[in-house]
Amino acid sequence: MPGLTVLADANSFFASCETVFDPTLAGKPVVVLSNNDGCVVARSAKAKALGIANGTPWFKIRERARQDGVIARSSNYELYASLSARMMSVMRTYMPRQEIYSIDECFLHAPWNAARTAQASIRMREAVLTGVGIPVSVGIAPSKTLAKVANHWAKDHPQEHGVTVWPRADDVLITEALATIPVERVWGVGRRLTRTLQSMGILTALQLRDTDPVAIRRRFSVVLESTVLELRGLPCIPDQPAAADGERTTQILCSRMFSTPIEGFEGIGQALGLYAQRACHRLRRQHGLCSQVHAFCSTSPFDTDHHYLSLHGVSMLPDPSDDPITIGRAAYDAMRPHFDRHGRYIRAGVMLCGLVDADVFHTLDGLEAVRDDHHLGAVLDEVARRFGPARAGVGYAGIRGSGRHSGDTGAPWSMRRDMLSARCTTRWDEMAVVHAS
DNA sequence: TCTGGGGTCCTAGGACCC
DNA sequence: TCTGGGGTCCTAGGACCC
Structure with missing residues (x-):
């Protein structure tokens, strides 16, 4: 049915969650580490600006990061899951249909024209920011893949104020934008496909969009063919079944x-x-x-x-x-x-x-x-x-070790999380304390 | 010394059937 | 003895996502 796809995606979600209950982190370079404090899995804007890449092993950059004033946190999934649930519940009051895609992003269906969809998105974004404390970016387009690209565009261009609206795939401005986006940033194009596509001379999202979908299907798969069609504004990717409680997985x-x-x-x-x-x-x-x-x-x-x-x-x-x-x-x-x-x-x-x-x-x-x-x-x-x-x-x-996180069995091999923040929203004894003076 | 943890979908190929 | 074409189902592995 007519309407637009809205993708709302939190900015630096894990780092933003850490900042909600520790405002001293605001505006600072913050990184969140994977289990065992192994790799960097989230970076605040300041940390990105320092050139810290996602997936970097922490031990390789720890000394340098400390000199740069980087603050590291162990991943606190209990906190992130709780804030995610709040954020999602706020957002679904603004649009009629929500598909939760991951802990920090959801697709929403907007059965309206571009202007009204943009208005609703701006209000939704404000509500999440003031009500939950998490900044989100919004991309609006006729298909999911294009909404994803628009969302990246919103994140990369401050003048968009967090909301990018691309209502028509054939608009000249969108074509110009796609020409500046490397093909590997397109949803569904990973490392392997990037290499093969590049060897064929397909370097940008625009070049992928303008490749013959039938040829793409023959050379690759129906999945990538769908990506091409989605970049042309034709929705091909259906919603996943509702993410209700007790939802089934296959493994x-x-x-x-x-x-x-x-x-x-x-x-x-x-x-x-x-x-x-x-x-x-x-x-x-x-x-x-x-x-x-x-x-x-x-x-x-x-x-x-x-x-x-x-x-x-x-x-x-x-x-x-x-x-x-x-x-x-x-x-x-x-x-x-x-x-x-x-x-x-x-x-x-x-x-x-x-x-x-x-x-x-x-x-x-x-x-x-x-x-x-x-x-x-x-x-x-x-x-x-x-x-x-x-x-x-x-x-x-x-068996429980002395550590606070639930993965700690006390065994010598048990998971390490040395920089864990409090689980403010799910544990009475870890609730944030506010002092007034 | 020290490098995450989940998932999904598609395809190719083999087994089996008529 | 020799032999066709087409279908389904299952599994392993590859590619992708966050």
Whole structure:
């Protein structure tokens, strides 16, 4: 139906979240680090201006960054998820349909003309800024891909005041803008495609838009063909099914890097047990059962003194299950026969596949799921609901270290987050304190 | 010393069927 | 013994996203 696609995307979301409850960070170079304080995953505008790239390992730039006055924070996903939910709920009061695309961005459908859509977007942006404290940028266009490009344009051009409106794909101004945008900044064009496209002489978003879509489909795929059509203003990418509570995924993955390497199967077994229980918790939350449990672990690809090892095993469950003990044991059994005791492992993970709907499955005659007869999963879920995540579990999942974050088991390999901010919006004892004088 | 953690979709190719 | 064309389903792997 007629109307425009609106993409609202927070500016430097994680860094902005850190600033909401610590206003002393405003206007300063702030970076947020990945788990184990490994890489930079978000930068404030000032940090970007210092030339810090996303994905940079923190240990490589730490000294220099300190000299430059950069403030680093460990990632505080509990805080970010809470502020994301507030931001999304404010925005959906301004437009009739919202598709939450990631923690910091959503598509909105505006069934109006350009002027009215722009007005609503400006008000929406103001409401999020004053009500939640997060600055967002808005791109408005006939298709999602073009709205994404418009959103980048809004972020890169302060004179747009955070809202870029591109109502007609064939407008000469838009054509001129696309000519200045490198092809790798187009949504759906990653590193590999960029290289191939460049070798064909396609360097800008405009050149991609003006390439024959049929040729693109033959040479690449229907996905990239859609990208070309979307750049021409033809919407091809449908909304994902509503992101309601209990939404189903097709696989569940829980994996982590360790703060120090693990040698030997005992430690790997502990980690697999912990990750299996977290995956299992997510499985029950979406009312699913799984029929395959994958376990994997690997050594560091950066350790040139040792052979790189990447081990992977699968257990097929005789009957689909959501029981933490069954799934934990399956992860352990999947890895055991493949394990190489000579490795120094820095990562392990558990993936649940072959997911089926628990409510549908148990109605099938003659097929009995192994459904957590002892209700251990349900008890663990209730403990988590009342007291927060990771308060109780089997084996290492039931052990708490002295650190505040929920990933800390106290094991030597447990995740490190040395610069964690307070979870102001989800923990009574970490609420922000304001002094008046 | 120290390099994240989730997901989705598409395609090619093999197995199997008529 | 030899042999066609076309379809479906499944899986592994690749590419992408934030």
